[in-house]
Amino acid sequence: xxxxxxLVVAGTSNWGAYGIVAELSRLAGRDLLHSxxxxxxxxxxxxxxxxxxxxxxxAEPTVDRLPxxxxxGILELLRVAATVEEAAAGSPTRSRSRMxxxxxxxxxxxxxxxxxxx
Numbered sequence: 001x002x003x004x005x006x007l008v009v010a011g012t013s014n015w016g017a018y019g020i021v022a023e024l025s026r027l028a029g030r031d032l033l034h035s036x037x038x039x040x041x042x043x044x045x046x047x048x049x050x051x052x053x054x055x056x057x058x059a060e061p062t063v064d065r066l067p068x069x070x071x072x073g074i075l076e077l078l079r080v081a082a083t084v085e086e087a088a089a090g091s092p093t094r095s096r097s098r099m100x101x102x103x104x105x106x107x108x109x110x111x112x113x114x115x116x117x118x
Contacts, residue, residue, distance in 0.1 A: 008020060011074075012063060012064045012066070012071075014063055014064075014071060015071075015074050018033065018074060018075055018078050019078060021033050021078075022078035022079065022081060022082040023082065025079075025082040025083075026082040026083075031079065031082070031083070033075060033078065033079050033082070034075075036072035036075060036076060039068065039071055039072050039075055040061075040068050040072065043061045043062075043063060043068055043071075044061050047059050047060065047061050053065060
């Protein structure tokens with residue numbers, strides 16, 4: 001068994017890494033994610049350097065059998081998700097996380113009324 005401090009679950013390891021960078025972007029208050037064009041260029045450069053898709057084992061510009069559009073779509077979705085809080089900056093001083101807990105602007109997590117979210 002391996003213990004971790006923070007578990008990142010994602011459909012592909014790339015998406016997990018993008019999710020981490022999206023959260024860092026949110027915390028930093030600026031976009032740290034690479035562009036969709038850069039994503040496509042990196043995959044093509046890897047294939048040209050001899051890389052193969054991790055699932056198909058073919059030298060093709062796909063990642064885990066998924067076309068580049070799937071990855072750039074996730075990348076852009078995470079970019080939007082990381083900036084949603086910015087857009088609501090004029091709203092109340094608390095934002096709702098996906099887990100139902102409130103997060104104050106100071107970053108402290110507060111449990112919702114009625115107890116812990118399961």
